[in-house]
Amino acid sequence: MRRNPRSLSLVLGLIGWAGLSACGDRPAEPTPAGTRGVASALSSDAAGSDLGFARALVPRPFLFPADHGPHPEFRTEWWYVTGNLISSEGFSFGFQWTIFRQALAPQTPDRASHWGARDVYLGHFAISDIAGRRFRSFERFRRGALGLAGASAVPFRVVLDDWVLESLTANEKSLGNSTWPARLQATAGEGKERTAIDLRLNQGVPPVPQGDRGLSKKGAAPGNASYYYSLPRMPAHGEIRLGGKSFKVSGLAWLDREWSTSVLSPDLIGWDWFALQLGDGPEGDDLMLYRLRRRDGTAAPESRGSWIASDGTSRSIDWRDLVLTESATWTSPKSGARYPAEWRVQIPREHLDLVIRPRLADQELDGTFRYWEGAVVVSGTRAGRPLLGQGYVELTGYADSAPPPR
Numbered sequence: 001m002r003r004n005p006r007s008l009s010l011v012l013g014l015i016g017w018a019g020l021s022a023c024g025d026r027p028a029e030p031t032p033a034g035t036r037g038v039a040s041a042l043s044s045d046a047a048g049s050d051l052g053f054a055r056a057l058v059p060r061p062f063l064f065p066a067d068h069g070p071h072p073e074f075r076t077e078w079w080y081v082t083g084n085l086i087s088s089e090g091f092s093f094g095f096q097w098t099i100f101r102q103a104l105a106p107q108t109p110d111r112a113s114h115w116g117a118r119d120v121y122l123g124h125f126a127i128s129d130i131a132g133r134r135f136r137s138f139e140r141f142r143r144g145a146l147g148l149a150g151a152s153a154v155p156f157r158v159v160l161d162d163w164v165l166e167s168l169t170a171n172e173k174s175l176g177n178s179t180w181p182a183r184l185q186a187t188a189g190e191g192k193e194r195t196a197i198d199l200r201l202n203q204g205v206p207p208v209p210q211g212d213r214g215l216s217k218k219g220a221a222p223g224n225a226s227y228y229y230s231l232p233r234m235p236a237h238g239e240i241r242l243g244g245k246s247f248k249v250s251g252l253a254w255l256d257r258e259w260s261t262s263v264l265s266p267d268l269i270g271w272d273w274f275a276l277q278l279g280d281g282p283e284g285d286d287l288m289l290y291r292l293r294r295r296d297g298t299a300a301p302e303s304r305g306s307w308i309a310s311d312g313t314s315r316s317i318d319w320r321d322l323v324l325t326e327s328a329t330w331t332s333p334k335s336g337a338r339y340p341a342e343w344r345v346q347i348p349r350e351h352l353d354l355v356i357r358p359r360l361a362d363q364e365l366d367g368t369f370r371y372w373e374g375a376v377v378v379s380g381t382r383a384g385r386p387l388l389g390q391g392y393v394e395l396t397g398y399a400d401s402a403p404p405p406r
Contacts, residue, residue: 052106053261055223059213062229065179069153071227071259072118075103079151079158079165081184081201082275082392083236083253084375091247093240094128094359094375094392095197096137097186099160101144101151119144123160124367125186127195128375129242130359135374136195136242138188139367154178162187168200179203184238184253192243199238201253204282205312207231212316216258217302218292219265226260232286232308233277252277254286254392268292268300270397272324272340274356276378278389283310287352289317289345291324293397307350322347330361332372337364337399339372345380354380356393370399 054073071077078100085093100122121144126137142149142160149160156167156179163186167179180203187196207229210216216228237250254275274289289305305317328342343356356376363374371394378389 053103055261056215056225056227056259057223059215060227062207062209062214062227064207065156066153067229068156068179068257070101070151072103074259075106075261077101077259078257080256080258081165081253082373082375083234083251084277084390084392085236085240085249085251087240087247087249089247092130092359092375093247093249094126094130094363095240096124096126096373096392097163097165097184097197098124099149099151099158099163099165117143117145119149121149121160122368123163123186124365125163125188125195125197126363126365126373127197127240127242128360128363130375132242133360135360135363136189136193137365137367138195139365140188141368156182165201184236194241194243196241197238199236199249199253201255202235203231204233204235204252205231205308205310207257208306208308208312208314210288210306211304216304218260218262219300219302221262221265224262224265226258226262228256228258230257230275230288230308231255232275232288233282233284235282252282252390264292265300267294268397269295269400270395273394274305274343274345274391275393276354276356276376276389276391278378278382278387279310280388284389285309287345287354289322289324291319307347317347317349321349330358332362332364332366332399334364334366335370335399337370337372339364339395339398343393351383352380352387353382354378354387354389356391358393371396372398 053075078098081097083095101119103119121142123140128135140160144150151158158165165182165184168181168183169178182201184199184201189195210228210230214227214229215225217225232254234253234255236253240247240249270293272291276287278285286308291303292300294300299319303319306314307317308314323346325344326340329338330341331338341358345354356378359375359377364372373394376391376393378391380387
């Protein structure tokens with residue numbers, strides 16, 4: 001995610017669905033022939049030309065509530081929500097809820113037919129059941145037609161069938177904080193596999209611009225960038241349903257918003273993205289990091305991060321200012337991909353020393369695109385004082401060259 005570079009490959013793949021007249025949803029477990037790796041998506045020319053689309057060239061101020069809504073002049077964008085929740089009984093859960101928008105062509109006029117579509121949408125929904133040691137993930141895609149999928153700023157609403165993120169505020173037309181609180185919903189699966197989430201999200205700290213005042217560069221070429229902001233500490237409460245069981249839950253969510261036109265440079269094979277909430281409750285500091293991985297294993301110079309203080313102010317972190325060490329790996333029995341499974345992050349300037357561990361080893365989404373995205377726990381110190389936290393990590397590009405599973 002994702003962002004920074006997050007999930008560009010996922011969105012680019014939507015071009016392959018542009019000619020579909022009917023779309024569907026399914027658990028994210030296709031046959032191997034139907035699964036694409038990140039590298040193959042990035043190296044393909046399926047996305048076509050950038051001509052006619054806007055490009056992220058210089059920093060711009062974010063305007064709300066408009067920027068919570070869609071940006072059709074850009075080719076791709078996403079609404080990415082992840083979080084860690086705990087039930088009233090003490091059970092822990094992680095969740096991912098993502099909707100991607102992909103324009104079919106620049107400046108495509110609306111068609112007279114109700115079946116006509118300017119955009120296509122992809123959704124990913126996943127629940128990590130920590131106590132049950134079970135990861136459930138689902139994928140859904142729709143044309144932006146017949147009211148099945150779409151997005152708006154006022155009133156704020158992002159929808160893909162019954163996967164919805166929408167404002168609960170009656171006075172949506174006022175500026176500022178009018179979008180929040182919002183309701184996030186998704187349901188997928190049948191019978192014992194039926195999985196659902198229904199949350200109320202509050203804003204928490206104001207939107208945090210990432211990169212250079214919201215311009216997140218992904219390469220040296222002009223326009224090879226995105227506009228990117230986060231809501232890193234959103235109080236959340238509601239319900240999770242797994243099969244016939246319901247759980248009242250509360251915790252923290254993280255929303256990433258990003259829109260762009262460009263793709264990653266050809267020497268990159270994937271990225272590692274970290275969204276970490278340090279401390280408990282609605283107050284605390286947050287850390288976002290992403291490493292763009294070159295084919296030789298080194299980090300591209302555009303790899304960056306940000307330290308977000310409890311008051312919402314942020315400081316940019318250059319990749320040269322930190323040390324990221326991987327101390328364990330996990331091999332997927334489904335894809336054969338070997339992923340990092342424990343990290344140590346040291347940032348001397350922030351007097352920070354953290355260890356990050358997955359809550360579950362297997363949190364690999366194995367849909368049209370295969371990647372690992374899951375809930376993590378954080379421990380460590382800042383200025384010598386103990387520090388605990390939680391968050392989410394996204395790992396892409398590891399499955400591209402993986403051997404076939406046994």
